[in-house]
Amino acid sequence: MSSDKNGSPLPASFSCMRCGISVSTNTPSSRIRNHCPNCLTSRHTTTREPRTTDGRCGARMQPISIAVLRGGDWALIQRCTGCSELADDHVEPDDNQLLLIRLAVRPLAQPPFPLEHLGALWAAG
């Protein structure tokens, strides 16, 4: 069992707020899991920070986009449905790949300007 910065033990599993499955906090990468690997949702009370500062709202945090970390790895960006706070979290190897891809391509599928007009500029680099 792992523990947080204050030394209190963290639960070995949690149940997802959205899809209800029981999720182990252990990951293949040995980081502590914060989000559900099935639906990429987490509760806005984080295990990443000391309990003393954990005045989080407890609402559902939903995945909104993918960012790329310095080393090239993907990070999941989430927004809290309760307080609108943003958070980022490592993408784990056993996360739902289809949902990740959908998040990654969503901006291009819904561009606010016609991509047709960008073609030449894009090709020019």
Next chain:
Amino acid sequence: MPRRNNERPGRRQPHGRTQRQKRMPGRNRDEYGKSFRCLHCRLDVSKSAPGTAHRNHCPNCLSSKHVDRSCPGDRASTCHARMEPISIAVRGDGEWVIIHRCVGCGDLGSNRAAGDDNALALTRLAVTAIRHLGSPLRIQLAIPPE
């Protein structure tokens, strides 16, 4: 659509920091006036923009400055470091939102894309994740490794 010029040579002042300090008397005008100077590409940016009440990012390079703490326009942060654009999210109504991360303190922020933002810079940001497909995704999509 503004020209693509994020890497325009000579845009960045070689002694930006010193010059900024000399401009201190004018700082109030910068903070609360009608325009701000981009911390990244040094463009003079008008604060009024089509489609948003609080423009807080540069339409050229999409960089921002850490001035808001919890909601756009509250001006409650004292950090004031540069915030770099890291991702594009799409709202329920289809609107693009730029996600920023502060290079000073690591905080995240978001700001709606404005009508006169550099479309090429926005699109580049939008494809960043696809350009960095990790190996599990490449295997799943049957894309050969780079």
